[in-house]
Amino acid sequence: MTAGGHGAGPLLRGGRFVARLLLVWVLVVAALRVLDAVLGGFSMPEWWQPTVCALLFGVLSAVVWPLILRVALPIAVFTLGIGSFLLLGAGVLAISFAVPGVVIADFGTAVVVAVALSALAAVASSLLALDEDELFFRRAARRSRRASAGTGEMPPGVLFLQVDGLGIDTLRRAVRSGDMPTFARLLDDGSHRLIDWHTDWSSQTGASVCGILHGSNDDILGFRWYEKDRDHVMACSNPEDAAEIERRHSDGRGLLAVDGAARGILFTGDAPHVSLTMSALPLLGRAARRRSDAHDGVGAGYYAYFADPANAIRTLVGTLVDIAREIYAAVRQRRADVRPRVNRGGLYPLARAGTTVVVRDVVVSAIIEDMLAGRAAVFADFLGYDEVAHHSGTERFDALAVLRSIDQHIGRLYRATQIAPRRYHIVALSDHGQTQGWAFSDRFGESVEALVGRLCGTPQPDPRRGSHSDAGRTGEGWQVGAVLAEASSGGGLIARRLRARVERVGAAPDRPRMPSGAPGAVTRVAPGVVVVASGHVAMVSFTEHPGRVELETIEREFPELLPSLVDHPGIGFMLVRSAEFGPVVLGRDGLHRLASGVVIGDDPLTPYGPHALELVRRVDTFPHCPDIMINSRYDPSRDEASPFEPHVGSHGGMGGPQSRGFVLHPAGLPEPGEIVGAEALHQVLRGWLTHLGHPDPRATEAPLRRAAT
Incomplete structure (x- = not known):
């Protein structure tokens, strides 16, 4: 463009x-x-x-x-x-x-x-049409005349526009059905090409965006995960944790380090211009003073938007309309008894309007200002589809309506690139997709946290139980109970082998235990047991033991835990570490020893695609890999899985569309081939910038700056 x-x-x-x-x-x-x-x-x-x-x-x-x-x-x-x-x-x-x-x-x-x-x-x-676009057109023409009198032509700028949570399969359907006409036009006229990319095991925004922007997402296990050495649950949505994650992964040479801007995303990518960026929030009082543009902080995007009083009216009207749409969609689902579904009441309608209307409009306004300033690269996140798909479903009418709105605004930005003072290309992409399914706690009557706590000998009230529709439980609850009882009494090949090992090994020397007198602020589902759920993965850690706890120790201390988990109908596979065999992936009907490649029974990774083995091996090397890493069960025949969080569309693990993101790129850029992992996608985007003539900060002797110090 x-x-x-x-x-x-x-x-x-x-x-x-x-x-x-x-x-x-x-x-x-x-x-x-x-x-x-x-x-x-x-x-x-x-x-x-x-x-x-x-x-x-x-x-x-x-x-x-x-x-x-x-x-x-x-x-x-x-x-x-x-x-x-x-x-x-x-x-x-x-x-x-x-x-x-x-x-x-x-x-x-x-x-x-x-x-x-x-x-x-x-x-x-x-x-x-007398809005900021019209003002943009006039101001851009003046700036373009001034730029043409400069020393030379700048390389084309790039807008990286992320549609959060949009998998390539849903995108293709939306293009076919007319829900994304801007994308359809870009593909029809041959100016752009559509490719897919495969996420890491952790198919969620934190791991993906950190890898895309910084070229590294090592040791990011989920949107939240437990770090035993600090007795702390890291959460990408926590500003302090987001800043810490970026500190660990930034070398000052991120994707946006050279005159870039980060708008509405989790991490800065080392951009000197940021707004609505989670990892930058803790820096406002200290590190922001060290930035090259101190005014361009979190409030800058809001200022550019609310400087026009008419925008406040648009925000208010758009917010009220979106709240009404959400209430209508929720009522429609309940009346039609659509399943799966989750509770959509409380403050959620307000939160939805915040992402689908307010933040979207502020981000678009900030991008237009970035183009007016002629910035080299802009990375922005459109979060609305991901938020609605979590609560509604990946391809239901109200989620597709949000996609139409996002497509409309991307079309607006495309038109703006035609008259910007600097040439711009648009690269649209997603950080992951979503796999739909009935929430684990609704389908099986208890959350994964309560399940692990019960199997570790601590039955407890489950705050998630009964929080959603009870209609299915009165008719099907007893059947679910029967399934669980059957699983815990015998079950599949691997459960029988695990029980036999426990009976055969008996007592064995124990590992040193960590002090248990001060459990810290992290909730234990049982004494010394922490469970953290993140979409389609759940992580179990035993806090009284330092480091990684081997399978043999887990068998000895909680003999029913592994057999019951591996036979559970909502669990697809688990990663554990064995003192005898090294890392082992356990499934209901087979196991895979990663160190030797030995498979007994059916390979539990087969339903999760050709890249599952290498992705699981990588996570096994992470310093904070939990003692048990659980992935939900994926049903290929129905293309669905049950997330461990109360969502309809969800992501965070492997299985189905959640692992398949998309990239829509100008046809003139080099074809990248197969892309596996966010770090590989970073290399592709970095290569495109270099191809267009942008300087590569990796060629400098020292880092330009760090995201946080």
């Missing part, structure tokens, strides 16, 4: 801009006359007063308001734009004092006038 020509076009667009601005002014004058007639406490008795007030309100919105917002930005941010109308109301009240004869009875009336005028401006701007 290249920039378009510049000639008479900017002048014509400038003329249209002035004409539309005058039309909006006339509409605001008419609106003030209507408000004068219908709104009590508001009076404009003279004919000229609405005209003057409309002009002053335009100046307030376009000039004064952005200056005020630099000081009052927190009010707009923490109220999602709603609080800004209080400030605008104060401005309208000030206008009434400045124009003789205008009467506004009280502050509440001033706020109503401000909301009404902003709403009218937002509607008129949308209908007349």
Whole structure:
């Protein structure tokens, strides 16, 4: 994608801009006359007063308001734009004092006038295309003329646009069905090509984005995982943990290190310009002062968006509409008894609107500003589809509706690249896909945490049990109980072998135990037992033993744990470490010894694809690999699996579409071949930047900077 020509076009667009601005002014004058007639406490008795007030309100919105917002930005941010109308109301009240004869009875009336005028401006701007795109077009033309007078042409910039959680199979269906017309056009006209890539075992945003941006995701086991040496659960959604993860993996030469921008993602990729980025949040008070652009922090994206009062109206209206859509979709699912489904009440409708409307619009606004600034590479995450698919399903109507909206905004950015002051390419990609299935706790009557706790001798109330629909449990619960009872009494080949080993070995020398007097803040499902669930993987750690606990020790201390887990109908395979055989993958009907390659019975990794073996071997080398690493059971015939979290569409492990992401790239870039793992995808993206003429920070002697120190 290249920039378009510049000639008479900017002048014509400038003329249209002035004409539309005058039309909006006339509409605001008419609106003030209507408000004068219908709104009590508001009076404009003279004919000229609405005209003057409309002009002053335009100046307030376009000039004064952005200056005020630099000081009052927190009010707009923490109220999602709603609080800004209080400030605008104060401005309208000030206008009434400045124009003789205008009467506004009280502050509440001033706020109503401000909301009404902003709403009218937002509607008129949308209908007349008088929004930030129009401003972008005009400003871009001017900057392009200045850039053309420079020393030489810059290499094309790249927008890396991540559609979070969108697997390639769902993408292809959405293109075929017309739900993603922008993607369809890019493929139909031959400008772009679509390829797939295979994620790591941990098919989730933390591992994928860290690997994509930094070229390393070593020791990232899930979206959350337990570190025994610190007695701490790491969570990618925790700002301090995200900063620590980036500190461990950044060498200062990330994908965005050279004049890059990170917008709405987990990690910075060593970008000097960041906003809405999780790992940067702890740096605002200290390391942000060491950044090259101190103002371009988390609030910058919000400032660029809320600087226009009409955007606050769009945010409010869009949020309310999306909340209504979510409530309608949830009611529709319950009435039709759609399964699988999860609880979608509480604060979730608000959280959904935050990702599908507010953050999306702020991120798009920030990307446009990045293009105006001519930044070399921008990486942004569109999170809305992933959030809705978790609660609705991967290909249900409301998830596809979110995809349509994301596609529309990517189309808007594509049009912007045509007239940007610098040529830009668009590379769209996903960090993983999603595999659909009935949540483990709903399908089997207890969560994986409660299951492990019970098998370790500590029955306990399960907070997840009964949290969702009870309809299926009254008819099927007894059957599930029968299945579990059968599994624990005998079961498959590997369960029988494990029980035989326990009976044959008996007592054996124990390993040194860690002090158990201070369990720390991490919840134990049984004394000395921690379970962490992350999508389709669950991790079990025995905290009273240092380091990796061998299979033989687990058999001796909890003789029923491994046989019962391996025979459970919701568990596909488990990775454990044996003192005798090294790393071993256990499944219901077979095992695979990774060190020797010996397979007994059916290879438990076969249903998980040709890359499963190498990916499991890699995780076995991670310093914080848990004592038992569990992957959910994948059913190829139905293309589904039961996640260990209360989701419908989910990811985080192996099995089905969750492991298959996509990359949509310009046809002129080199074909990468097969891509396995996020680190390999990083090399591909880095190679494309180099191919386009971007400097490679890896060629420098010292790191440019570290993400956190």
